[in-house]
Amino acid sequence: QCTQRCRNECNACILSYAIIGARKAGTTSLYRWISAHPDAVGYGLNRGPRAGEVMYFSSDKLFPAKPVPCFGNTCQQGRACVNNVCQPPHQWYNHQFPCVSGRKVAGEASVAYLVHAEAPKRMFEYCSTALPKIIALLREPIARYESQFQMRVRLKTRGYTPKSAADADMRRDVHAFCGLTKNHATWYLHPKPTGLFEPARNGVYEGVYVAHLKRWRHAGFSVHTLFFEEFFSEERQADHLRDVLRYIGLDPTKQDAHATSKRKYNTKGSDFDYFPRHAFSSFAQRRLAVLFRPYNDGLASFLGRPLPDAWARWPNATGDACDESAWPRRPGW
Numbered sequence: 343q344c345t346q347r348c349r350n351e352c353n354a355c356i357l358s359y360a361i362i363g364a365r366k367a368g369t370t371s372l373y374r375w376i377s378a379h380p381d382a383v384g385y386g387l388n389r390g391p392r393a394g395e396v397m398y399f400s401s402d403k404l405f406p407a408k409p410v411p412c413f414g415n416t417c418q419q420g421r422a423c424v425n426n427v428c429q430p431p432h433q434w435y436n437h438q439f440p441c442v443s444g445r446k447v448a449g450e451a452s453v454a455y456l457v458h459a460e461a462p463k464r465m466f467e468y469c470s471t472a473l474p475k476i477i478a479l480l481r482e483p484i485a486r487y488e489s490q491f492q493m494r495v496r497l498k499t500r501g502y503t504p505k506s507a508a509d510a511d512m513r514r515d516v517h518a519f520c521g522l523t524k525n526h527a528t529w530y531l532h533p534k535p536t537g538l539f540e541p542a543r544n545g546v547y548e549g550v551y552v553a554h555l556k557r558w559r560h561a562g563f564s565v566h567t568l569f570f571e572e573f574f575s576e577e578r579q580a581d582h583l584r585d586v587l588r589y590i591g592l593d594p595t596k597q598d599a600h601a602t603s604k605r606k607y608n609t610k611g612s613d614f615d616y617f618p619r620h621a622f623s624s625f626a627q628r629r630l631a632v633l634f635r636p637y638n639d640g641l642a643s644f645l646g647r648p649l650p651d652a653w654a655r656w657p658n659a660t661g662d663a664c665d666e667s668a669w670p671r672r673p674g675w
């Protein structure tokens with residue numbers, strides 16, 4: 343039992359909810375809307391589009407694969423020493439948040455969690471006594487991928503430049519994805535496809551949501567899944583926000599959901615001037631539609647409900663999405 347005024351001071355789980363992704367699915371807006379509630383405690387609300395992104399459970403540095411032995415019964419960074427092994431720095435994590443007192447609700451939004459193979463297990467270990475509510479906001483995977491690619495061009499991350507072409511990027515990711523999954527027909531049924539991909543490196547992998555949700559379920563979480571295309575509908579988004587507040591234990595009557603949900607965050611992409619090569623060609627879209635189709639179908643049956651109409655892109659496209667022999671030589675521009 344934590345007797346401190348701020349629960350952060352105890353070495354126990356302070357997390358009430360976590361938005362785990364998907365990247366580029368409107369998670370920043372959702373997190374800021376929730377954080378505008380008087381009883382919500384948010385992380386990094388002065389960090390622009392990075393608000394909420396603690397990225398703790400996806401950090402392989404903070405959770406080293408090899409156990410770190412305690413030295414003289416103590417560990418660095420105030421980590422606890424249990425059975426002579428230094429534990430992850432939960433105290434450090436707790437201190438990232440402002441004071442969580444009384445009935446306040448703390449939560450974060452780290453988009454890498456959805457795809458990181460170890461994140462669910464790590465979060466479960468941190469919060470095993472009272473699991474946080476998990477929210478996944480999913481966007482049609484081709485649109486999500488395009489938005490991610492364009493963000494990288496805009497921010498010039500990882501060697502991306504305005505000369506980078508969406509089709510070439512996608513071709514590389516399809517090649518890697520097909521190469522690694524071709525001989526493992528049921529790879530995604532395995533709860534932990536460790537070693538298949540580095541998180542955030544492969545735009546195709548990020549969009550095979552059913553695999554990621556199964557991993558979260560396998561770790562013991564039930565994931566509240568929302569769809570970008572439904573959630574951000576002008577007429578209903580205030581109701582959707584109220585539903586989310588209720589789900590995570592916040593009183594919706596204490597917030598003007600209507601006014602809050604009018605604000606959009608992290609929409610820089612729409613102000614940026616992209617060249618035609620920064621969008622997928624129709625050829626690439628058809629290939630992606632074929633590739634994602636079985637995973638989208640798997641998602642619908644996993645969730646037991648149909649996907650939004652916007653997800654049914656290129657319904658007549660057929661063929662082998664992994665067959666590279668038919669690819670144009672300089673695709674996309």
Ligand SMILES: Nc1ncnc2c1ncn2[C@@H]1O[C@H](COP(=O)(O)OS(=O)(=O)O)[C@@H](OP(=O)(O)O)[C@H]1O
Pocket residue numbers: 364365366367368369370371391453489490574605606607608609610611612
């Ligand atoms: N309220 C609202 N309504 C409709 N669309 C919205 C809204 N808020 C954010 N967005 C769009 O979501 C994209 C950014 O998503 P994220 O904030 O999850 O991105 S990030 O992964 O955290 O960088 C980004 O998509 P693109 O514009 O296609 O890049 C935003 O425009």
